[in-house]
Structures are given as C-alpha cells and as structure tokens.
Amino acid sequence: MRRIRLNRKQKIVRNLLVCIVLGLVVYTMLGFPPYTVQGMLERMERKYLLPDLEPILADRVERKYSTGWFHEIDYDTYLLAKTADDTYIFTMYRRNFLRVRADYGRNPKIGRGTLCTAWDGTLYVAGPFRDAAAATAQVTAQRTTQYITSATGARETVKGETRTFTFQGEKQGDDLFAFRYRAEDHRPNGFGEVPDEECDLENAAYQWYRGYIVDLEEWRGYSVLHADLPVHVTLYGEDGAVLDTLDLTVDTYELHFHH
Amino acid sequence: MKKNFGIFKGKNKTSAPRENQAWRNWCEAVLAQVRFQPDHPAIRQELMAHLEDSCADLERLGYDRDLAEQRALGAMGSASLVGSAMDRAHHPLWGWLWQATRILVLALAAAAVVTAFVVEVMPEMVRQTVSELQWEAPPEAAERVELKHATVYAAPGEVWKEDGHVKAEILLWVRQRDPLAAGSWPPTSWFTYRDSQGELSAYRRQAEDDAMPESRYWECKWAGPGGWTRFRETLELTLDAPPEWVEISYPADGEWTLRVDWGSEA
Structure with a gap:
C-alpha cells in the first residue's frame, strides 16, 4: 500500500485532530473535571439535582505540600451558590494538576431559605438579605465531654460551661453576610491547650468537644466531637431596626477544621 | 534524456558523501535564506543527496569526477533562488506550529498513559461502562x-415483618441527561422521606439523644453499581405499621415531591 505523504500544513491539521482525540480521552478518563467556577457550578447542578445555580461566593485557596518525592500544590475552590427558589449549597472542589475532586475531605451543605457554614476563620450566612444593611451573629459553644465504653457502645455525655461569641457581620452582596470569628491573636489548634480565657470560637470548637474511650487502658487519646452549635443571627435595616432573626446551626468541624 | 544502463539508481543510494567545499558553500548559501533553523539539517541532507545523485548520473555517462561535481552544482541553479523557494516551503510559522503540535501530541499521549496506568482510572471506567449497559429501566x-439535568424515578418495593417491625423497600432510579457528573452518586441521602405520621429519620445517631433510632427510619440497603449516567438504589424503611405511601421531597422542604404508593395491600 502506498504511503500517503502529507505536507506540513496537512501534518499540522492531522496533529491537531490527534490532540483533540487524545484530549477527549484524557478528559473522559479523569471524569470530566471542571477547571472553572462555571464548570464547577454545572457539575454541582447535576450532582445535587439543583437547577440554575448562581454563585454567591467563590474562594480559591492554594495549598503547597511535599509528598516526600514531589512538591505538590492543591487548589481548593470553596463555592457557595443558590438556585432561583432560594436553595443554598456550599461545597468545595480540590484540583491537583489535572485532577479535580468534589467534596474532598468536607461534606457539602444544602439549605432551603438560608444556609450557615464556615471555613478558614469566617462564618458565612447566606439568604435573601437584600433589605438588610447589617447583621450580628451569636454562636454558643458548650463544653461537651463524652465518655464512650467501647465494649457496649454506651455513651455518657457531660455538658459544662457555655460561652456565647458575638460577631459583627460584613455584607457581601444581596445574599451573604460574613462574620470573622478568628481572633487577631488566634493561637492555632493542635499545638497544646489554649487557656479558656484566650479561647476564640475556633479554639472552643476544637478543644471544648472531646470524646474519651474509658475501657481501653492503652488508648490515652481523645476524639474531637462533631456538634451542631446554635447560631442566632439578627438582621438590621438601614434605620437600625431589627428586620428579622434566624436560628441556624454550624458544625464544630466547619469552624475548626483545616485541610 | 538520462540513461539508466540497467543499474539501480535511487536517492541516497550513491557512494558515500564526498567532501566538496563548493557544494558545502552552496548549501550554506541556500540555508542562509531559510529562516526555520530546525529544518536546516534535513534541507542540507536533501540538497547533498540531490548533488550526489546528479554527480553519480554524470559519472555513469563518462564524466570524470571533478567535472561531474561542477556540472551537478551548476545544474542546481542559483543558491539565492533555491534558498528563497526553500524558505517559502519551510516557512517559520508553519514550522513552529508543526513543532508545537508534535510536542502537544506527545504531552497528551503521555498524559493519557499516566492517567490510565498511574491514576488507575481504567477499572472504574470499565465498571461504569458495564453498569451503564446493564442498567435496568424502571417499571412503567x-x-x-x-x-x-436528570429524571428521578421511585417505586414501591417489598413489605415484610422483621423483629417486631415492618420493613418496606423504596426503589430509586436516577437517569442523568449527560455524563458530566459521572462517578458522583445522586443525593438520595439528602432527600426527605415522609409518611402519614411525619418525617422518617436517617439511620444514624440522632442529635436529641445521641442514640440510633429504633423505628421510623430509613437506610440505604443497596446502591449501584452506578454507570456514566444511570444509577439505582434501594432504600429500606423500618416502620411500626405497614406503609400506605411515602413522599420523597428534595431539597429539604421540597422543590419537588415524588409519592410512592403501596395502596391498602401493604
């Protein structure tokens, strides 16, 4: 069979066609990963069966680390979006080179009418806040210790002191208030106990919620409990009058967990 | 007209290249006109092969070596004209574009190999494809x-008694319209399940008493395997009495609602 000789322009066209095919193969093998906020919203619509999502907040965080062999960078995109009928969703996507994974290490959160979530030292409350000019949030933490008997699965929960943290909100568009809860002089969790009087909300969410296994002598550690902390939000109008109040919750892990 | 004399003659089939300064100078003069540097070695080789072939032809016609070399060079014409034509044929734009597409092809081929064998997506792709093909459509x-983006189906399943409770199955199907969310499970755990007595709990520790529910709860009994666009799941309800109907709504208080009806037979 006679070999077809291609000129340079034909070779370019051939190579571009091969590129398109290979690109589609790679993209399919990676599971159609989204690389833009719009692409992520389209995946969220399908995954969570929610139509026509509009972004309220898209925050991209870069995380560098070493695997021992390579220095790698993860790009985390935190997304808060809403549907036309005020269903709110919060989720995150992690991109590592070409691969993108949804909800990696963090559960999504869906709410009707309002949604309260937190990451990286800021509490976010989303809702139809067009008429609200200002807002405050009161988050109440209660020292909770759980004693677990592993043999029987029995759990004894002891509740202790409570502390309410109050934050002033910053309006970010018609649908969002942000409340910065990480103190200026915040001491990171996991590097020794922070004295109670120096605890901010992030510290309290971490070290006030502990679980101990009581019947395992060799197990001296503790677990950090999940707990829903009540969040009381007060919305104010332009004239300073109270427009509305909301009673929401936020999980302790949302408040203190870092990826 | 050239004579072959029955001897095989082809490009690059002549004797070993000879060191001819005049040829080399002519080639360099041609190459000076060609802007696309990466093609220079190939052009030089091609020109030298032409000269060698012409020279060999002339030698076969009885020319002595030196004269054949001169005549062969003379037949090639002006280095400037040849160089200008060569530059048009090897235009830098097309040259660099061609090189770029070659690198892109190699990079994408490497990415495909790495994705297939390092990221180990092939088993998952095969599983998804098999599941897609084996998916049984929901009953009418x-x-x-x-x-x-999808159609959600629900149908009543079996009802039976077990450990003093009534167990009932709900069969769920989800068919996505495109595969963009392939590999993601539909959010059936976010659905709200409600019967005539109220909302059913998920089978997990309850916030009020930190205990698992004893009755009136739902749990996923069987899921998948999921395909590219098609998913199947069976939920098991644990109730105190046989169900007549269960309403499934999502999100939370219901943008849409599906009613699963067992009727009075259950």
Whole structure:
C-alpha cells in the first residue's frame, strides 16, 4: 500500500485532530473535571439535582505540600451558590494538576431559605438579605465531654460551661453576610491547650468537644466531637431596626477544621 | 534524456558523501535564506543527496569526477533562488506550529498513559461502562419527576415483618441527561422521606439523644453499581405499621415531591 505523504500544513491539521482525540480521552478518563467556577457550578447542578445555580461566593485557596518525592500544590475552590427558589449549597472542589475532586475531605451543605457554614476563620450566612444593611451573629459553644465504653457502645455525655461569641457581620452582596470569628491573636489548634480565657470560637470548637474511650487502658487519646452549635443571627435595616432573626446551626468541624 | 544502463539508481543510494567545499558553500548559501533553523539539517541532507545523485548520473555517462561535481552544482541553479523557494516551503510559522503540535501530541499521549496506568482510572471506567449497559429501566408504573439535568424515578418495593417491625423497600432510579457528573452518586441521602405520621429519620445517631433510632427510619440497603449516567438504589424503611405511601421531597422542604404508593395491600 502506498504511503500517503502529507505536507506540513496537512501534518499540522492531522496533529491537531490527534490532540483533540487524545484530549477527549484524557478528559473522559479523569471524569470530566471542571477547571472553572462555571464548570464547577454545572457539575454541582447535576450532582445535587439543583437547577440554575448562581454563585454567591467563590474562594480559591492554594495549598503547597511535599509528598516526600514531589512538591505538590492543591487548589481548593470553596463555592457557595443558590438556585432561583432560594436553595443554598456550599461545597468545595480540590484540583491537583489535572485532577479535580468534589467534596474532598468536607461534606457539602444544602439549605432551603438560608444556609450557615464556615471555613478558614469566617462564618458565612447566606439568604435573601437584600433589605438588610447589617447583621450580628451569636454562636454558643458548650463544653461537651463524652465518655464512650467501647465494649457496649454506651455513651455518657457531660455538658459544662457555655460561652456565647458575638460577631459583627460584613455584607457581601444581596445574599451573604460574613462574620470573622478568628481572633487577631488566634493561637492555632493542635499545638497544646489554649487557656479558656484566650479561647476564640475556633479554639472552643476544637478543644471544648472531646470524646474519651474509658475501657481501653492503652488508648490515652481523645476524639474531637462533631456538634451542631446554635447560631442566632439578627438582621438590621438601614434605620437600625431589627428586620428579622434566624436560628441556624454550624458544625464544630466547619469552624475548626483545616485541610 | 538520462540513461539508466540497467543499474539501480535511487536517492541516497550513491557512494558515500564526498567532501566538496563548493557544494558545502552552496548549501550554506541556500540555508542562509531559510529562516526555520530546525529544518536546516534535513534541507542540507536533501540538497547533498540531490548533488550526489546528479554527480553519480554524470559519472555513469563518462564524466570524470571533478567535472561531474561542477556540472551537478551548476545544474542546481542559483543558491539565492533555491534558498528563497526553500524558505517559502519551510516557512517559520508553519514550522513552529508543526513543532508545537508534535510536542502537544506527545504531552497528551503521555498524559493519557499516566492517567490510565498511574491514576488507575481504567477499572472504574470499565465498571461504569458495564453498569451503564446493564442498567435496568424502571417499571412503567414508577413515579417520576423530570428535572433539568436528570429524571428521578421511585417505586414501591417489598413489605415484610422483621423483629417486631415492618420493613418496606423504596426503589430509586436516577437517569442523568449527560455524563458530566459521572462517578458522583445522586443525593438520595439528602432527600426527605415522609409518611402519614411525619418525617422518617436517617439511620444514624440522632442529635436529641445521641442514640440510633429504633423505628421510623430509613437506610440505604443497596446502591449501584452506578454507570456514566444511570444509577439505582434501594432504600429500606423500618416502620411500626405497614406503609400506605411515602413522599420523597428534595431539597429539604421540597422543590419537588415524588409519592410512592403501596395502596391498602401493604
């Protein structure tokens, strides 16, 4: 069979066609990963069966680390979006080179009418806040210790002191208030106990919620409990009058967990 | 007209290249006109091969070596004209574009190999494809809701008694319209399940008493395997009495609702 000789322009066209095919193969093998906020919203619509999502907040965080062999960078995109009928969703996507994974290490959160979530030292409350000019949030933490008997699965929960943290909100568009809860002089969790009087909300969410296994002598550690902390939000109008109040919750892990 | 004399003659089939300064100078003069540097070695080789072939032809016609070399060079014409034609044929734009596409092809081929064998997606792709092909469509009687990106189906399953409770199955199907969310499970755990007595709990520790529910709860009994666009799941309800109907709504208080009806037979 006679070999077809291609000129340079034909070779370019051939190579571009091969590129398109290979690109589609790679993209399919990676599971159609989204690389833009719009692409992520389209995946969220399908995954969570929610139509026509509009972004309220898209925050991209870069995380560098070493695997021992390579220095790698993860790009985390935190997304808060809403549907036309005020269903709110919060989720995150992690991109590592070409691969993108949804909800990696963090559960999504869906709410009707309002949604309260937190990451990286800021509490976010989303809702139809067009008429609200200002807002405050009161988050109440209660020292909770759980004693677990592993043999029987029995759990004894002891509740202790409570502390309410109050934050002033910053309006970010018609649908969002942000409340910065990480103190200026915040001491990171996991590097020794922070004295109670120096605890901010992030510290309290971490070290006030502990679980101990009581019947395992060799197990001296503790677990950090999940707990829903009540969040009381007060919305104010332009004239300073109270427009509305909301009673929401936020999980302790949302408040203190870092990826 | 050239004579072959029955001897095989082909490009690059002549004797070993000879060191001819005049040829080399002529080639360099041609190459000076060609802007696309990466093609220079190939052009030089091609020109030298032409000269060698012409020279060999002339030698076969009885020319002595030196004269054949001169005549062969003379037949090639002006280095400037040849160089200008060569530059048009090897234009830098097309040259660099061609090189770029070659690198792109190699990079994408490497990415495909790495993705297939290092990221180990092939087993998952095969599993998804098999599941897609084996997916059994929901029965005609199944309730369904058409959404923007998917259709959700629900149908009543078996009802039986076990450990003093009534167990009932709900069969769920989800068919996505495109595969963009392939590998993601539909959010059935976010659905709200409600019967005539109220909302059913998920089978997990309850916030009020930190205990697992003893009755009136739902749990996923069987899921998948999921395909590229098609998913199947069976939920098991644990109730105090046989169900007549269960309403499934999502999100939370219900943008849409599906009703699963067992009727009075259950």
